Amino acid sequence: MNTSELNNFIVILIYGSLVLLSLLKLSNPLKVNKKANLWFGIFLFLWSSFWLDEILFLVTDSTIEIHSLLFVRFIQFFTPITFYLSVLFYTNPVFKFKISDLKYVVLPVIFLISLLFIEFGFYEFQYVSISLILFQALFYTGLSYFTIRKHQKKIQQFSSNTEGINLNWLEYIILILFIVNIVYVIYNLSYNANSLNFFINSVFLAVIYFVGYNSLKQKEIYPVEEKQREELISIDNSETDEIKRKLISDEELLRIKVQLEKVMETQKPYLDSELNLIKLSELLSVSTHQLSYTINTGFQKNFFQYVNEFRIDHAKKLLKDNQKLSILGIAYESGFNSKTSFNTTFKKFTNQTPSEFKNGSGL
Numbered sequence: 001m002n003t004s005e006l007n008n009f010i011v012i013l014i015y016g017s018l019v020l021l022s023l024l025k026l027s028n029p030l031k032v033n034k035k036a037n038l039w040f041g042i043f044l045f046l047w048s049s050f051w052l053d054e055i056l057f058l059v060t061d062s063t064i065e066i067h068s069l070l071f072v073r074f075i076q077f078f079t080p081i082t083f084y085l086s087v088l089f090y091t092n093p094v095f096k097f098k099i100s101d102l103k104y105v106v107l108p109v110i111f112l113i114s115l116l117f118i119e120f121g122f123y124e125f126q127y128v129s130i131s132l133i134l135f136q137a138l139f140y141t142g143l144s145y146f147t148i149r150k151h152q153k154k155i156q157q158f159s160s161n162t163e164g165i166n167l168n169w170l171e172y173i174i175l176i177l178f179i180v181n182i183v184y185v186i187y188n189l190s191y192n193a194n195s196l197n198f199f200i201n202s203v204f205l206a207v208i209y210f211v212g213y214n215s216l217k218q219k220e221i222y223p224v225e226e227k228q229r230e231e232l233i234s235i236d237n238s239e240t241d242e243i244k245r246k247l248i249s250d251e252e253l254l255r256i257k258v259q260l261e262k263v264m265e266t267q268k269p270y271l272d273s274e275l276n277l278i279k280l281s282e283l284l285s286v287s288t289h290q291l292s293y294t295i296n297t298g299f300q301k302n303f304f305q306y307v308n309e310f311r312i313d314h315a316k317k318l319l320k321d322n323q324k325l326s327i328l329g330i331a332y333e334s335g336f337n338s339k340t341s342f343n344t345t346f347k348k349f350t351n352q353t354p355s356e357f358k359n360g361s362g363l
Contacts, residue, residue: 007198011054014205018048021212032220036089040215043082046075070115077111077133080140087144090167091151093222094230107136145174155221156304157292158232158277160270160311163341165221169214176207228278235277235292247293256286257298270310273337277303311335312349315342319358327354 025041028034052066066072081104088095111132117125148171155162180203222229248256260280269275269283280303281291295306315334318325325333331342331354346354 003198007201008058010201010205011051012058014201014208015048015051015055017208017212018044021208022048025215033090033093033218035093036086039082039089040086043079043086046079046082049076070119073115074108074112077108077136080137084140084144087147087170090221091147092233094233107132141174141178145171156302157235158303160275160304160307161273161337161341162304163338164219169210173207173211223278231288232277235288248290253294253298256284256290256294259284260294264310270307271335273335275307275335308345309349312346315346315354316357319354330354
């Protein structure tokens with residue numbers, strides 16, 4: 001099998017994988033992150049259309065340029081938007097469209113007008129359409145990236161274990177695709193781009209399998225119960241404001257702070273790997289807003305930092321005194337839900353890995 005035949009096989013795998021994954025996300029058998037998965041499924045289906053010309057060529061053995069059709073080009077223009085909307089709903093499942101969100105159709109309308117001008121023979125508008133495609137792709141990719149980064153900070157306000165809900169996999173996809181596109185553009189300017197098809201398609205296939213693996217195991221990011229979900233989102237959206245303005249009196253702040261320290265020392269709720277702001281606030285019989293404010297203002301930390309400091313201290317004791325437990329065992333005993341999250345968090349707090357600490361460098 002030569003490179004051309006291998007490339008054709010990879011194209012078939014890419015198209016088939018994207019269509020199948022799209023159907024899985026749209027059907028959403030696990031019923032999690034419903035709106036996000038709906039938009040992500042649409043994104044995957046639109047993304048698959050970019051390989052449709054090659055698929056039809058392999059089937060019919062004749063060149064059929066589907067992508068040149070006005071309707072297809074217009075629909076494909078929505079690919080970056082649908083990706084961003086999926087990110088938006090992953091990070092904020094209670095988001096509702098408003099009149100102001102008509103801004104999302106401004107660029108598509110301009111793009112459609114430019115396509116119509118091209119259809120009527122004004123070919124100079126091709127530069128306008130290409131510019132719009134590039135601008136929109138960069139704009140929504142960048143916006144998606146910064147939305148994910150912001151989300152990763154937000155969830156630390158209410159979750160003590162963020163590994164399964166931090167959307168790192170989406171962030172990695174954005175970075176990989178950005179690098180691949182840069183390589184493709186540079187190669188286009190200097191070499192024959194056709195020889196790059198095999199490499200680019202191979203990378204895309206690997207990215208698609210990575211997307212499939214991570215998207216299908218993505219669990220619900222926020223609580224399913226609507227009231228709790230809205231409460232947590234309102235807290236993480238107002239993190240900065242909570243620190244600036246007083247939600248409770250100084251006396252009440254001190255009372256909750258003392259009560260919290262006592263509960264953490266005696267009941268050790270941090271050993272529960274599923275501990276979140278709601279569970280801890282119920283344990284203290286205070287509201288989530290009050291507890292969040294107390295941790296932010298009284299300890300100058302977010303929820304993630306506050307809880308995991310106790311876990312790390314507990315792990316240090318086990319690493320020093322318990323020679324029977326493995327690193328994984330110590331991770332579970334300390335309230336972490338995986339060895340990866342334990343290693344990452346331990347390194348972040350101590351600048352050492354658990355193994356380094358256990359071997360004597362932290363003693």
